[in-house]
Amino acid sequence: MNFKRFLFLGMVFSLSASVFSQQHSSDKKQTSGNPVFPGWYADPEGAVFGNEYWIYPTYSAPYDQQTFMDAFSSRDLVHWKKHPRVLSIENISWVKRALWAPAIIEANKKYYFFFGGNDIQNNNQLGGIGVAVADNPAGPFKDALGKPLIGQIVNGAQPIDQFVFKDDDGQYYMYYGGWGHCNIVKMAPDLLSIVPFADGTTYKEITPENYVEGPFMLKRNGKYYFMWSEGGWGGPNYSVAYAISDSPFGPFKRIGKILQQNPEIATGAGHHSVIKGPGKDEWYMVYHRRPLGEKDANSRVVCVDRLYFDNDGYIKPVKITFEGVKASPLSSKKQK
Numbered sequence: 177m178n179f180k181r182f183l184f185l186g187m188v189f190s191l192s193a194s195v196f197s198q199q200h201s202s203d204k205k206q207t208s209g210n211p212v213f214p215g216w217y218a219d220p221e222g223a224v225f226g227n228e229y230w231i232y233p234t235y236s237a238p239y240d241q242q243t244f245m246d247a248f249s250s251r252d253l254v255h256w257k258k259h260p261r262v263l264s265i266e267n268i269s270w271v272k273r274a275l276w277a278p279a280i281i282e283a284n285k286k287y288y289f290f291f292g293g294n295d296i297q298n299n300n301q302l303g304g305i306g307v308a309v310a311d312n313p314a315g316p317f318k319d320a321l322g323k324p325l326i327g328q329i330v331n332g333a334q335p336i337d338q339f340v341f342k343d344d345d346g347q348y349y350m351y352y353g354g355w356g357h358c359n360i361v362k363m364a365p366d367l368l369s370i371v372p373f374a375d376g377t378t379y380k381e382i383t384p385e386n387y388v389e390g391p392f393m394l395k396r397n398g399k400y401y402f403m404w405s406e407g408g409w410g411g412p413n414y415s416v417a418y419a420i421s422d423s424p425f426g427p428f429k430r431i432g433k434i435l436q437q438n439p440e441i442a443t444g445a446g447h448h449s450v451i452k453g454p455g456k457d458e459w460y461m462v463y464h465r466r467p468l469g470e471k472d473a474n475s476r477v478v479c480v481d482r483l484y485f486d487n488d489g490y491i492k493p494v495k496i497t498f499e500g501v502k503a504s505p506l507s508s509k510k511q512k
């Protein structure tokens with residue numbers, strides 16, 4: 177090999193090595209960073225399906241532009257893949273705008289995707305909480321009923337911000353409500369209808385002190401942890417508080433805030449959900465917040481930070497970060 181040829185091959189080798197090393201180093205992302213994916217999104221519903229984490233957020237934009245929802249999946253919480261338009265108003269005849277705050281649950285070998293639509297202001301308007309169904313978490317989700325599942329304002333609760341909770345006995349409940357009121361309803365096993373409670377009532381108001389919207393429930397060590405958003409979602413003081421109860425119906429006595437703004441990191445941290453990682457007592461707070469300097473109400477981004485319980489079972493206030501969370505790969509093994 178002559179010297180020129182040797183030099184040329186050397187340059188090609190070093191160029192390839194540099195490209196490889198750049199690609200390799202981008203794969204070496206140590207933490208998710210916050211936000212965990214780009215774009216204006218809010219009201220994230222986190223879920224674990226098999227060996228994947230999923231996040232379903234509201235597309236955060238003026239109401240008339242909120243006509244679809246994207247989803248995001250990850251194997252490790254650090255690298256996220258976008259699934260565009262898993263739900264769109266083309267597949268919901270009665271929704272025109274304000275497609276809000278998804279909730280998803282796997283049941284009956286299907287995925288049930290609950291959403292709010294149209295931002296109704298009174299009981300003469302068409303809209304409320306609907307349900308769409310798909311065979312896999314990436315959709316496409318199709319409206320299952322052709323009408324809202326809950327289309328009326330009951331007990332003062334605007335029909336938005338639903339969360340579906342499965343108790344240990346297999347019973348499904350839906351918590352929902354905006355305008356400072358929260359109702360619980362009992363769901364039929366098909367998840368497409370609601371059924372009365374044993375006392376004959378269908379809607380039970382369970383509103384805790386300071387509740388505004390965005391209810392969420394999880395059960396840990398036999399206790400019911402009920403959480404909700406407080407403050408106005410368009411402002412800096414939006415936040416999350418919680419209560420602990422022995423029953424899914426409460427009473428839910430407010431304990432205190434567990435998520436709020438940090439003037440050095442972001443404002444308006446709220447409307448959350450919680451996901452369980454594969455480790456023992458490994459929990460993540462999935463929420464939205466407004467980057468510093470952003471004033472538009474819709475400038476909301478989706479973030480993930482660790483959530484910890486203390487030794488007495490109380491939730492420690494979540495520390496919001498720019499770094500986000502470390503990789504926590506799921507295996508197909510049963511979660512602890």
Ligand code: FUB
Nearest residue numbers: 218234276277389409447
């Ligand atoms: O994103 C639309 C609305 O903003 C949600 O339904 C509320 O909870 C608030 O986050």
